[in-house]
Amino acid sequence: MTVTNKSALPPGQRFRTLGLAVLEIEAKAVAALAERVDAHFERACELLLACEGRIVVLGMGKSGHIGGKIAATLASTGSPAFFVHPGEASHGDLGMITEKDVVLAFSNSGETAEILTILPIIKRLGVPLVALTGNPASTLATLADAHINVSVAQEACPLDLAPTASTTAALAMGDALAIALLEARGFTRDDFARSHPGGRLGRRLLLHVSDVMRGGEALPMVGPEVKLSAALLEITRKGMGMTAIVDAERKVLGIYTDGDLRRTLDHGLDVHTTLIRDLMTPKCKTVRPGILAAEALQVMEAAKINGLLVVDEDGRLVGALNMHDLLRAGVA
Secondary structure, three states, X not given: OOOOOHHHOOHHHHHHHHHXXXXXXXXXXXXXXXXXXXXXXXXXXXXXXOOOOOEEEEEOHHHHHHHHHHHHHHHHOOOOEEEEOHHHHOOOHHHHOOOOOEEEEEEOOOOOHHHHHHHHHHHHHOOOEEEEEOOOOOHHHHHOOEEEEOOOOOOOOOOOOOOOHHHHHHHHHHXXXXXXXXXXXXXXXXXXXXXXXXXXXXXXXXXXXXXXOEOHHHOOEEOOOXXXXXXXXXXXXXOOOEEEEEOOOOEEEEEEEHHHHHHHHHOOOOOOOOEHHHOOEEOOOEEOOOOEHHHHHHHHHHHOOOEEEEEOOOOEEEEEEEHHHHHHOOOO
């Protein structure tokens, strides 16, 4: 990488110039891969898709770090995979590879000694080998059942030594393989959520209203004939900032909230004589327990409200939730 008169530039400008040059080189390296998504890429996808076991990813050094990331991406998008360190493989970890697996090897040179050492065992097992290298004439490329060329014109390192553009290219092509397999498997948002249950995205895709709503004794509700004072006691006891107004069959007639109370007091109404049915909001927003909690959040945000009543198919009250419940569940 060459930057004209870089030493003459102010330090801040020099850093920006060098940084932009790196991004330009790496962007060109990735762009050059487009023409290599060809028959070799298709063959690699076919082998990986047909795998009945696990995709075993190999790589040393920086290629190993890329391999580890790609193994994680494959595993989280419907293609069971794990990373094996080639140096450890020849000391026992080779037992992790079975006849039903497929090996995916990353090596920029294609001559990584630790990988070449275990190739005879891989071949003896009859395990398909997919290789991503920067040298189509290398030993690894030649012996692979499918080889994808991820060579780059130059590294972003000014010495043209440190793996930079080459690792970026390998990472991008590995992602291309993973996403192509995701599409081929018909992998869905629900599938993704099941493999990410601990993350915020997983919670948004997995948690339903029934998982976060309050019910039973914690559910705030009063009849339409009670005084406002009794309704306020129910709101205070249940701590949800609202109460449902229901009939004898628990069908929702309306809702009364803290916000309604402020408006009531502005009108000077007597809390001891005014009936809640005269103050409630009828035809209030409700949701079903089976919808995603994230959908309930969207309803609340669209209506600019902080709570929702949950009803069954007959309109009977079965639960309630507010923004705090969604925050605690990690959905909001």
